[in-house]
Amino acid sequence: MAEKNVQKSLKRNEDPRLLVGKTTFIDDIDLPGMLHVAIKRSDYSHGRIVKLDVEEARKLPGVVAIYTAEDLGDYWRPGPLQVPPPTAIKGSVFHARPLECIAKNKVRFSGEPVAVVVAESRYIAEDALDHIILDVETLDYVGDLEKAIEPGAALIHEDLDSNLAADVVQEVGSWEKAVAEADLVVKRRLEVNRVAGGAMENRGFVAQWDENLQVLNCWATTQGPIPMRNSIANYLGLMENQVRLMNPAIGGGFGPKIMSSQIDDVVIPWIAIKLKRPVKWFEDRRENFLGTTSERDQVHYAEIALKKDGTILGVKDVMYHNTGAYNPYGMTVPLNTQTHTVSNYRVPNFFTEIKMVFTNQMVVTPVRGAGRSQGVFVMERLLDAAAKELGMDVVEIRRKNILSPEEFPLRTGVIGQDFVEGVLDNGNYPAALEKTVETIGYEKFKSEIQPKLRAEGKNVGIGICMFTEGTAVGPYEGAKVMVGVTGKVTVFTAYSNQGQGHYTTFAQVAADQLGVNVKDINVVIGDTGQWQWGVGAFASRGMTLVGTAIHNASLKVRQKALGLASKVLNTPEDELEMQDGVVRVADMPEKFVTLGELAQRSNPTRGTVEEGMEPGLEAASYYGPPHGATGYGCLGMIISVDAETAKPKIERLVMTDDCGTPVNPMIVDGQLHGGLQMGIGEAFYENLVYDDYGQLLSASFMDYLFPQASDMPDKFEINHMVTPSPLNPLGIKGVGEAGVIATPACFMQALEDALNIKGMEIVESSISPSKLYHYMEKAKSA
Amino acid sequence: MKIEGSHVFNGPREAVWEMFYDPNVLTSALPGAQKVEQVSENEYKFDMNVRVGPVSGAFSGGMTLEDAVEPEKVTIKGGGKGAPGFLDGVGNVRFVEQDDGTTLMEYDGEVNIGGALASVGQRMIDSVSKSMIKTGFATLDKALAARLAAKETGEEVKFEAPTETEFAKEVAKDMVGGVTSSAEVKLVLYIVPLILILVLLSFLFGR
Numbered sequence: 011m012a013e014k015n016v017q018k019s020l021k022r023n024e025d026p027r028l029l030v031g032k033t034t035f036i037d038d039i040d041l042p043g044m045l046h047v048a049i050k051r052s053d054y055s056h057g058r059i060v061k062l063d064v065e066e067a068r069k070l071p072g073v074v075a076i077y078t079a080e081d082l083g084d085y086w087r088p089g090p091l092q093v094p095p096p097t098a099i100k101g102s103v104f105h106a107r108p109l110e111c112i113a114k115n116k117v118r119f120s121g122e123p124v125a126v127v128v129a130e131s132r133y134i135a136e137d138a139l140d141h142i143i144l145d146v147e148t149l150d151y152v153g154d155l156e157k158a159i160e161p162g163a164a165l166i167h168e169d170l171d172s173n174l175a176a177d178v179v180q181e182v183g184s185w186e187k188a189v190a191e192a193d194l195v196v197k198r199r200l201e202v203n204r205v206a207g208g209a210m211e212n213r214g215f216v217a218q219w220d221e222n223l224q225v226l227n228c229w230a231t232t233q234g235p236i237p238m239r240n241s242i243a244n245y246l247g248l249m250e251n252q253v254r255l256m257n258p259a260i261g262g263g264f265g266p267k268i269m270s271s272q273i274d275d276v277v278i279p280w281i282a283i284k285l286k287r288p289v290k291w292f293e294d295r296r297e298n299f300l301g302t303t304s305e306r307d308q309v310h311y312a313e314i315a316l317k318k319d320g321t322i323l324g325v326k327d328v329m330y331h332n333t334g335a336y337n338p339y340g341m342t343v344p345l346n347t348q349t350h351t352v353s354n355y356r357v358p359n360f361f362t363e364i365k366m367v368f369t370n371q372m373v374v375t376p377v378r379g380a381g382r383s384q385g386v387f388v389m390e391r392l393l394d395a396a397a398k399e400l401g402m403d404v405v406e407i408r409r410k411n412i413l414s415p416e417e418f419p420l421r422t423g424v425i426g427q428d429f430v431e432g433v434l435d436n437g438n439y440p441a442a443l444e445k446t447v448e449t450i451g452y453e454k455f456k457s458e459i460q461p462k463l464r465a466e467g468k469n470v471g472i473g474i475c476m477f478t479e480g481t482a483v484g485p486y487e488g489a490k491v492m493v494g495v496t497g498k499v500t501v502f503t504a505y506s507n508q509g510q511g512h513y514t515t516f517a518q519v520a521a522d523q524l525g526v527n528v529k530d531i532n533v534v535i536g537d538t539g540q541w542q543w544g545v546g547a548f549a550s551r552g553m554t555l556v557g558t559a560i561h562n563a564s565l566k567v568r569q570k571a572l573g574l575a576s577k578v579l580n581t582p583e584d585e586l587e588m589q590d591g592v593v594r595v596a597d598m599p600e601k602f603v604t605l606g607e608l609a610q611r612s613n614p615t616r617g618t619v620e621e622g623m624e625p626g627l628e629a630a631s632y633y634g635p636p637h638g639a640t641g642y643g644c645l646g647m648i649i650s651v652d653a654e655t656a657k658p659k660i661e662r663l664v665m666t667d668d669c670g671t672p673v674n675p676m677i678v679d680g681q682l683h684g685g686l687q688m689g690i691g692e693a694f695y696e697n698l699v700y701d702d703y704g705q706l707l708s709a710s711f712m713d714y715l716f717p718q719a720s721d722m723p724d725k726f727e728i729n730h731m732v733t734p735s736p737l738n739p740l741g742i743k744g745v746g747e748a749g750v751i752a753t754p755a756c757f758m759q760a761l762e763d764a765l766n767i768k769g770m771e772i773v774e775s776s777i778s779p780s781k782l783y784h785y786m787e788k789a790k791s792a
Numbered sequence: 793m794k795i796e797g798s799h800v801f802n803g804p805r806e807a808v809w810e811m812f813y814d815p816n817v818l819t820s821a822l823p824g825a826q827k828v829e830q831v832s833e834n835e836y837k838f839d840m841n842v843r844v845g846p847v848s849g850a851f852s853g854g855m856t857l858e859d860a861v862e863p864e865k866v867t868i869k870g871g872g873k874g875a876p877g878f879l880d881g882v883g884n885v886r887f888v889e890q891d892d893g894t895t896l897m898e899y900d901g902e903v904n905i906g907g908a909l910a911s912v913g914q915r916m917i918d919s920v921s922k923s924m925i926k927t928g929f930a931t932l933d934k935a936l937a938a939r940l941a942a943k944e945t946g947e948e949v950k951f952e953a954p955t956e957t958e959f960a961k962e963v964a965k966d967m968v969g970g971v972t973s974s975a976e977v978k979l980v981l982y983i984v985p986l987i988l989i990l991v992l993l994s995f996l997f998g999r
Contacts (some may be wrong), residue, residue, distance in 0.1 A: 053878050053907030140849060148880070205978035296912060407897060703904045709911030 028637025055704025059145030093340030121300030188324025211261025234546025257536025298605025324359030346381025481744025497606030550744025685749020849875030876905020
């Protein structure tokens, strides 16, 4: 039996070229005659455009053209919704207001594009921006999620009656019944802050019209090459194959790069065709903060009904979800919140309502965690509050209510982002809880260590939080696997890679079926000219969906190779084995045929073939799950706080995670580390702050703080559990978001435990030393 | 944001009022002011260079004066915009005679700052503005003293405004040392509204 590659921590195929700088990122692309774009963005958050004068800017030497919404003529139209409305949910209300590529008549957020400058160089293009005059009649800024939908609030979309973008209610059982039977109902108002994706590389787009072939070549940092290509073709009235969209190497995505129908992919291709010259736009960092979507920002009115012994009877959550000025991404984020609120626990009655609100802020679309963090934050904080009221231990109340392995698969009754009822496929949640509790030494910490530290005047606390990670949702992904005449293999996908290691993990999956070295497998990702079916990188779905498609396609290729080799070697298929790039007779290793030769033979150039023959040692396959696969885990943190400066330090961090079969455990660890770093950032450093007029105040890395390596705990202590998902042959679940989800909830729980001030409860997902200090002072003086 | 502040001028109200008749004095306290012109009786236009940390560029705007009661008070409405962003605001300025012969200048208002000034400059704006206000008022204090001295002796006013470089040096010194608090600053003060108010005053009195 050949040695397997899946579940091995192989070093990444892509790293040598990344480490020596031999990779092309979008800003490295330099085409002859290329023009450069700079985007004029509105400084105003809400107003009617009174005057937009670009004449002075046009006169600047080196400026080739300037386009406003008016200049686009009939080409200007609001983009399609990228995610459809939640019609699967009965009674749902959704007012679709997709993005406008360039603002026309009205600006709805600070940073909204109003004009595009095309110039011989980026310097000139940026200089020209200063000469564009934008006059607006300012309108009241709408930013407060609750006030936004009160009567009398300024309307962001004036054809609507209010700023309510959507209202979706889902109820399982009866919350009223839960309250009637409850000994205790705990209510809290909880806030989740707003954070950026903050990828190392910003967004970019290059377009080149090939007049001869009538093909538009595009390079984009998108996470969804196929949908973006389709959107471009649709806008321009081209056939899909006339648009070849390619991903260069991409320096991180984290969600916002999934967006299309924005100024980059709508207007830049149009300009490239109109001017018949290549055009490049690359976003700078301030522009990224202002012009790229971001997420979180919800206000929750949450309640939990319990019996005296801590048994949960029901949960009610009414959330205000900020969608920003438009809602092109449908309800993915708040639906994720709904599906992740009670997902770890037995909650017989659950009422959840989304009030999605338009504001004069950047559009909200998924950022790593995408709604899941909010749901988990709400539930974990409710449990902590309930535990306090009941005088229970925080771990005990979780033990009491946690779902047991026998309950799976569990239909949740809540419809999720994929518009089907959620099903928790499998897992052992209590084991994850106990593993974290044991590794971090919870009992000993509470009974021995903490009392001793407190006696020494030290504030050190512990937090234990559960989470689930809904991953690997549909609709589908596809892949083609091809053996070449050299015997090497190419795996074609139209997925998108932002650093997840697909060049290695996808190869590992194919290698196991084809018996070739992982290094001899070339993975093509994000090139619609080479493979053109797929959806995109979101919801931690790549490894599961594309990986399964590759697995299935590889099996087909394997069958084809064995069939062909059987004839060549005159040996029955079941006596053959595939290993080391050859098909050989199992007990006569000297009798073999190479995969390269089989590839050659599968494409005869003279003679005749059998009827029904399909050329090439290649096969395609597609995979779409009936519903997502759910990963889960438990996070534990020990945090110390300096009582004078209110500065916390993470002393220990223990995470137990189950993402089914880990294709490459090293890469899984990398995903967990990155997610945890992002979660720590969210809890303590990162914050998108708008002022009272809708100006984004933290639009640079001076003010938007990223946690540094030195802010991390000395090590991440990771426990792995492996419960293969029953949904796909390899048993894979996603893991891209696991680390980020429970971190803010666990952080706050540990801080409260560290400070041990009666009545001090942190009701927001982001804290800073000054905020924490105020919490402490307020609780002390109460 | 709301702004509020005050400054005590060491001289009688009329002298302070009069000082503002001299546009040279005020421009000296306001480095960056390039051009101010009167459009109509109560309406002005100005051009200036703004620099707050990494954010800089030309800025042009206009303002109107309302409810002026000479030499007691005036309300200023105005705004401007340019590469660094925009500013819209309204301010009230009052001069109050003090028992000790000094004049208390009080101002308050509401200002909305947008664009790069807000999104990038805001972290610097507070300390830069405090320092510029401090340095600006110090210049005006000297100017006033020189004017009063000249009045007494009947000689020509001996006042030399600091150069833009000297001014910048003072601000830089404060930035390094950190201006934590200033007697004049009651709440949050921002340079642009102050400049707006002072430029307006200079023309109110310069008419």
